[in-house]
Amino acid sequence: MEKKGVYTVLLSIIAVLSLALAVLIIFLFISYPNMKNQKATVVSTEISDRYVADDELAEFKLFGGEEKVFALKDEPDRPDSIALVSISIKCDVGEKRKNEERINNLISLYKSELEQAVGDYFANITYTEAKAPEFRSKAREELMEIFNNILNENKQAKQKIIYKVTLNILPQ
Structure with a gap:
């Protein structure tokens, strides 16, 4: 009986950690495209230069x-x-x-x-x-x-x- 209790606690800890990981991944996917657009805007305002013979x-x-x-x-x-x-x-x-x-x-x-x-x-x-x-x-x-x-x-x-x-x- 005690083994079932330990397994239940471990299983619930794994479930909570999985849920937290899923929320973190969703947050990154939602916010990442906005950061990508901001970087593209900053880069495009500068004129690139190169050595020309x-x-x-x-x-x-x-x-x-x-x-x-x-x-x-x-x-x-x-x-x-x-x-x-x-x-x-x-x-x-x-x-x-x-x-x-x-x-x-x-x-x-x-x-x-x-x-x-x-x-x-x-x-x-x-x-x-x-x-x-x-x-x-x-x-x-x-x-x-x-x-x-x-x-x-x-x-x-x-x-x-x-x-x-x-x-x-x-x-x-």
Whole structure:
């Protein structure tokens, strides 16, 4: 009789532990997909970067390779300032240039938006800022970031496409 009591106690302990394990598993399955979606959201906001060799870069000229005239932001002493600007960009076309056609199509698709971004950028710059020696390097970095954001606008996995912006500016 005593053996039956010990077995009953052991059996009830095993049942309680099994029930606790089942509840824990259900909790993990319910909460895990939410954590997975949160991680995917965090990862997708950053633009991935890689080392790109010179032979894996393709050059594109904005505005047909010609200088474009932009009106600069007004200043009291220079109300009608302009800048002659020419811009070319170098894009990553992948190893052995395997993504060259895709990048060509992407640049062609977004070319007007890229050119518009240049106009918007220079509309917020004054003549004094444009004449500053450090302005060109700052403008290159900011335009490269703007261009990459435009090209990655509709992508979940964001990658750095434009690796170099060549900017020639002559404020007048």
